[in-house]
Amino acid sequence: MKKTGAVAALATLSLLATACGGTSDGPSGKAAAGGTFSFALSADPGALDPAMGILGVTNTTLSLAYDTLVAYAPDGKLLPRLAEKWDVKPDSVTFTLRKDVTCSDGSKLTPSDVAENVRHIADPATQSPVYGVLVPAGMKAEADDAAGTVTLSTPQPFSFILESTTLMFVVCGKGLKDRSSIAHASSGSGPYTLTEAVPSDHYTFKLREDYVWGPGGAATKGSGMPEKVVLKVVPNEQTAANMLISGDLNGAIVYGADRKRLEATPGMGKTIASAGNGQFFYHQGDDRPAKDPAVRKALTQAINLPELAGIASSGTGRPATGLVGDPKPCQGDSVTGHVPAFDPAASAAALDAAGWKAGADGVRVKDGKRLSLRLLYITTKGAATQAANEYLAQSWKKAGVEVTLNGVIDTKLSESLNAAQDWDVVWLPIGVTLPTQLVGFLSGPAAPKGANFAHLSNQRYSELVAEAVTKPGEEGCKLWSQAESALFEASDLVPAVDTTMLIAKRNATFDMVAGTFVPTSIRMTEAG
Template sequence: MKKTGPVAALATLSLLVAACGGTSDDPSGKPAEGGTFSFALSADPGALDPATAVLSITNTVLSLAYDPLVFTAPDGKIVPGLAEKWDVKPDAVTFTLRKDVTCSDGSRLTPADVAENVNHIADPETKSPVYGVLVPVGMKAEADDAAGTVTLSTPEPFSFILENAAQLFVVCGKGLKDRASIAHATSGSGPYTLTEAVPSDHYTFTVRKDYAWGPNGASVRNQGQPEKIVLRVVPNEQTAANMLISGDLNGAVVYGADRRRLEATPGVNKLVLAMGNGQFFYNQDDDRPAKDPAIRRALTQAINLPELAGIASSGTGRPVRGLVMDPKPCQGDGVTGHVPTFDPAAASAALDAAGWKAGADGVRVKDGKRLTIRLLYATTRGAGVLAANEYLAQSWKKAGVEVTLNGVIDTKLSESLNAAQDWDAVWLPIGVTLPTQLVGFLSGPSAPKGANFAHLSNERYEKLVAEAVTKPGEEGCKLWTESESALYDAADLVPVVENTVLVAQKGATFDFPAASFSPTTIRMTSAR
């Protein structure tokens, strides 16, 4: 099997778009006439070309303006999108497109447009960071405009080849001819068009009233469908909560302490969603301490993981069973029994045995070199994550490790992981929806040439994946689950908690699957 190739490292922050369920308490009232829907973004989304989008914030924005070939329903089933039907084979899927789809510039969407999207990402010259995740390595697209079909094929059988198509936003119209033009604009078939972009401040979208090709043919001809959507960049979560309570916002995603305040606020619709996992990776590059598996295991044993899980999730998390988000295509638990358990004495003994002896100041030293860990994390994930990284640092310091905390914004996190490579451990949420989407991050070419930002080389994982990827759908699930377990056994990464978040809503209701909008579900309501 070819290893998944060049992709940038941010499955972080829910890289991919898929439907997942949530629980909702809806006091919001009846649908009202359209108007303006306002939503808080925790950070600026950066460049808006779908071929370069690796952050969840970016995909949140793109979900308003772009469509995939098919959608994933909340129950995990695939439903029509740009494609009205499809034919699946182990190494290919042929989509028949709807004939009424138009791009935001008025041009008709063609199979050749769809093929261009796939082949653009797969072109080595493009250096697309989503190659190997949204577009499997070796995939080619062939269009038949006369028949109205496009075929996506891989060199060998590929698991979840249909499901993977639900993740790819399709660019059309002028944006296909000039990719630079969509760095701060949109050119898609989606229900909204970006009409104003003020980076680090706000992004305004206007509805396309003729849109009628959403999930299962959903349209925007609904009572309460907003005419405009304003995404406001509000990095401070407390500020976003205050704005929502006052009516200045209709929606915000809340991770931390303000969650409980909003949950107790009358008139706020409370949608609780799984939102990726909390875990940390070790950098296994040749010049890093964690290259040694004994060091990785010892560092893991120095952490009380249940306590860390409670801190990271502010008490709102759930036990983690794997790296793939709900609705999981594979239901096995690859975590339990495979992660080194809390044992400070064993951690200390292992570090001693590896030659790292405590110095006069308590920091361990080997061959004149101090045992130093540079801990990288994003500062926009709420107070719980900030506290969790401080807890990690303190736990490792007790074990004799010198720890430097390096908190950065989301875009700097990607740069540090891939280009600068200036880290030893990283707290990195993952939000993929298919196990195939993990392969490029967990094996293959290392950053900056590939997506393998942690320089992992786990032969057992790679062997199991090579077999699993040739099995269709659920048939390969046992192998996919075992492949994850191989990573935990080697302490390549340490799963901590399945996060949940509050998607708070006021004066509007909407679905928000995996950190992306389902735009045709947005309704302004009479309750304000």
Template sequence: MRNTRAAAVIGALSLFAAACGGSTDTGSGRTADGGTFTFSIRADPGALDPAMAVLSVTNSVLSFAYDTLVYYGPDGKIVPGLAEKWDVKPDAVTFTLRKDVTCSDGSPLTPSDVAGSVNHITDPATKSPLNGVTVPVGMKAEADDAAGTVTLSTPKPFSFILENAPQIFVVCGKGAKDRSVLARGTSGSGPYTLTEAAPSDHYTFQVRKDYAWGPGGATTKESGQPDKIVLKVVPNEQTAANLLISGDINGAVIYGADRARLEATPGIGKLVISAGNGQFFYHQGEDRPAKDPAVRKALTQAVNLKELAGISSSGTGRPATGLVMDPRPCPGDSVTGHVPAFDEAAASAALDAAGWKAGPDGVRVKDGSKLTLRLLYGTTKGAGVQAAAEYLAAAWKKAGADVTLNGVIDTKLSESLTATQDWDVVWLPIGVTLPTQLEGFLSGPAAPKGANFAHLANDRYQKLVTEAVGKPGEEGCKLWLESESALFEDADLVPVVEDTVLVASKNAKFSIVAGSVAPTTIRMTEAG
């Protein structure tokens, strides 16, 4: 049976792209009450059931209609949401809910709604790709409606049990009773309600005027809060930039060449945020050349990663320092000094030593088989990724490999990763906020039975993670950072660059928190 969890790492900003901090603002600065805020999204979000939402674009859409127990604040600290207070233990956290929260259909939110949302994800019959990713393996939720509390517990101590909560959308009202309505509708307690879904074109939301339980007590009664939200599907970035300049939309996230044009355009608000790592993985299945760590390290040494970083990010990236994005719970650099350094001569010697000898056509051969690499990458990530794939292919061909490029759309990328397994190297960004969310992808059962799409088996990584996961919060940080370094040292995956994107706006201001527009921060502004 196909496991879909690996799809969780694919998306416009990657799943859980954290990018805390900052807001974008244009216009006169004077707020304009009511109105419509239009924001472009790069792809259709697909089915809207929160328990099945694996793409960042889907989660960004859902954030307008659903709440979470707690949120990340602008400074990365946890702030109240549906819960007004909480009590944390190593293996459990008990939340006390606000008493004034209602669902979009007017029904009161109950602890049972919260517990039902969590237990629905962990129910094996649901086949939720979030089980073991955003919701820890074995987590259970117990509600006490009389006391107004819900307790999330794990079978053993679990790092970041509180910090995990901002990523679990709570379903309530009619959707909790009949989840079929969630395919193209919403049923949450969030600040907006979906009123129109036109797949591949637009999604329209209407404000809830009574909403008063947002992050830290935010409401929808502030001056400038838009009455309507329109999320317009605009796959072409140049088109999105043109629409922004003309004032037909109020916001967009720009990855590629149009960044420079917008940055030079007067009247455009600009905010640069982190958007996940540019990196690649080696397939370590039994019949793959990269099963041999000597081959992985040699192929890594054959690439000038500094040049590759500039190419893949079109010169807008930052040095990669780890796998977890800001606001990372464990600050530090797990990359520097742990990735095999660029050395073409050493790469050639290592491949020779591993038994891969150059043939008459320059392609290396071992035991009668050529050193072939099928390089998989997503085509919706912009021209930089295409150029990066071509650069890698050239470097590896020079080292003696026969390289085939395979660029596919995101949905096909997921299928190739987990179902067909038709790849040897994949360029794949990951954007998670907690190191615990990586374990299922980087260890355990291999695809298609599990989420370990690259068939990784790094004993040191697993040992360090096993020790770290039982330590609360910061106490395990040294181990978490060491576990990432263990992966880099074995060239299981190769961090290249921390990508950034431009969040651009016109006649509106808003904050980006956890990689998405924070709905209660949107303010329409008068034209300057």
């Protein structure tokens, strides 16, 4: 597994769990003739090989050209896609594929194609960041082309073996034989084909008019289906909002202050959806102050989390209830009652007891070393994220901590987390759809040898996870919840808020699930 890619995965998985289960208010207007649908990406998607691309914006892009075996509906239910039916066992799932699916080059999709995708991802030589995150570690695939089936299995029972396939994009046709050919092109069975890729500017897709195997049997024929989709790279939210209002965009995701004016714009459709957790991690390396659990707890007690939640979400967030976003495979609340409460006096007393005494300038010192924290965060998540990290810095400075803010763009975050490790606390949104997708980041070998970027070592979490992964249904969900609570009780990470976002729509309607398009739902509408 490519470790830097794995950390990049976590850093940007915040978009994987968006746009499901939200409230929607669609734009007015009748269906318009097919044309061009334009959508803003907050960053360049990078390499477009599904085995290598794990950024949230990458999956948004891939969802136009590639299919998965099954798909989530907007209400969280699983729908047939490439597979028309499936048989689930504790350690395997057998899919029966549709017989009418073709790749963009005209070749027929076979069970062997699906199996080859899994084998390629699992091959150590591939160094796929998807492996162990979106594709379970140890997964194997066996195809029976005559029967039209493919069986995916794991070495031991795996509680989410079916759900894990909802973000497993299937490459077919020429792309299977030459993976280098799809770094900036597409070779999939999806409803659109990538025809032009201009990195950091735009990506253009053309409609496949013969497509009839979308989620639940959806097709591309129908009034208002756009003939082209153009994904424009627009890193600045204010610019994206201006383009929406002027009609230069049909859709965009907005987190920050521009939400209000977009929602107030006549004719603007909107969906308010979960955008994943706003939370922070402590680096627990041997030379870091947060190695000491008493220090982690004291630092957490110095933060008024409800106040931080309001700042981080610009007042649009909801209380965090766990680490997994919508659509949730497990319900419940692993947060409430398990995070140290705001108590500045207790925080100060605990730091004193841990040997960190206030110096002449107010900064705490122990054995001649100042209590210093380097606070890392992504700058592309809007002004609220900036304000939240400034609030954290101010709160810790009041507690006698020297804090240095370090804002970086998405692509630099992976380097800081894994290679340079030049941080002590990181504000890192998470929006995964399965608790198993986090295990390698929250336990196991520490960076740079492993994906455990924060050097966490929570024995109770690891023990509960080892049991939970083998248990199906409600029994497994209870254990997953307890495992998350163990992290919070140890202040390994601190969930602050379940953030929301605005999916704005102008002269178009469309659905997004888990950060990806439902391409057959895209419809152009007449200007209102």
